[in-house]
Amino acid sequence: MEVKPRLLYITNGIDGSGGLERVLSLKASWLADTQGYEVHILVLNEAYQHPFFPFSSKIIFHSIRVGGNPIAYWRAYSKGLMAQVEAIQPQLILVCDDGFKAFLTPLFLKKRAPLLYERHVSRAVFTGTQKGLLSRLFKRIQAQLITFLAARFDRFVVLTDSNREEWPISNLTVIPNPLPFYPDSVSCQREKVVLAVGKQSYQKGYDMLLHAWAQIAADYPDWRLEVYGKLDASQGLEGLADALQIGSSVHFYPPQKAIAAQYEKASLYVMSSRYEGFGMVLIEAMAHGLPCVTFDCPYGPGDLVQHETTGLVIPPGDVTALAQGMARLMGDVSLRETWGTNARTYVTKYAMDTVGQQWIALFESVVGAKNLDNKE
Numbered sequence: 494m495e496v497k498p499r500l501l502y503i504t505n506g507i508d509g510s511g512g513l514e515r516v517l518s519l520k521a522s523w524l525a526d527t528q529g530y531e532v533h534i535l536v537l538n539e540a541y542q543h544p545f546f547p548f549s550s551k552i553i554f555h556s557i558r559v560g561g562n563p564i565a566y567w568r569a570y571s572k573g574l575m576a577q578v579e580a581i582q583p584q585l586i587l588v589c590d591d592g593f594k595a596f597l598t599p600l601f602l603k604k605r606a607p608l609l610y611e612r613h614v615s616r617a618v619f620t621g622t623q624k625g626l627l628s629r630l631f632k633r634i635q636a637q638l639i640t641f642l643a644a645r646f647d648r649f650v651v652l653t654d655s656n657r658e659e660w661p662i663s664n665l666t667v668i669p670n671p672l673p674f675y676p677d678s679v680s681c682q683r684e685k686v687v688l689a690v691g692k693q694s695y696q697k698g699y700d701m702l703l704h705a706w707a708q709i710a711a712d713y714p715d716w717r718l719e720v721y722g723k724l725d726a727s728q729g730l731e732g733l734a735d736a737l738q739i740g741s742s743v744h745f746y747p748p749q750k751a752i753a754a755q756y757e758k759a760s761l762y763v764m765s766s767r768y769e770g771f772g773m774v775l776i777e778a779m780a781h782g783l784p785c786v787t788f789d790c791p792y793g794p795g796d797l798v799q800h801e802t803t804g805l806v807i808p809p810g811d812v813t814a815l816a817q818g819m820a821r822l823m824g825d826v827s828l829r830e831t832w833g834t835n836a837r838t839y840v841t842k843y844a845m846d847t848v849g850q851q852w853i854a855l856f857e858s859v860v861g862a863k864n865l866d867n868k869e
Contacts, residue, residue: 498584501533506540510748512773513613522549596642607647607859614770652771653796671848679782685716688759690774692723702765705816707737756781769793779836786818803836
């Protein structure tokens, strides 16, 4: 009987509603429930007790307690990480953390199992909206450092071919995110709802989306823009909607576990992000037969949406083109139905079984190479 490697996923927590948490719930549960892997997940500060997404009961959870000033935090994290790895004795370690500390894992774990890194967002997250000479200089140094550290992982996994452009390293592997569902029921294309899903943040570009909506709302008075995701009053989005006089047709809602119902209700999906790592909500929308209008931001959306076939790919930041793209589909139900049908067919390649086998092949390759090195 084949002995499968013991897996350890390292992440901050699983209580969030983001794409990283959703993907981890899918992959880890699939590996534990259907493939017979022993799966461990290590989080910070007990952030596994109230998961937003369901995880298999077979998964074993662990926690590191961190806090205090930066020195105390790093000391507790590095010491706790080494202790947990020593106790669990994994044969494969997978880091699922988009923050800077994740890149230090190879330094913390010197004698270890093969180490894989999963990148779920563009490295633009390390540049963001920094202002001031010192801040920009710090970010530039940090960007160079993460490139150096990324090369120290046994494999560095990105989500699309376009993501390769960000990482000038030789240990890259591309494996896309899996589709969480492929529903029997799809959008009827009759409700006049444009949908967006994602937390309120600079990354998601909802300020640009509102400016685009303001250009077309008066021409489509029966349509609504509905945005689901973690609310953040500091983004000032409701105030912006009121200032643009579109408050009556724009609605913000907190994250929904049963988000599939919102995809089914909508007739069009829109993504206004400044950067992404993949854009999982796009394939979720397409699985429900929704055409998509998206910025061709770095990186992912341009790889997922087939321009003029499953939706429209708009130049990054072109608010007027985004408005025109939405208007084109809002005014043409036949086109929405055709592209929605195309989209639903296209995303079958992201099925969990298909993507999961790519991960298993990577596991076998990395573990096999490690065993060969040990024999030599």
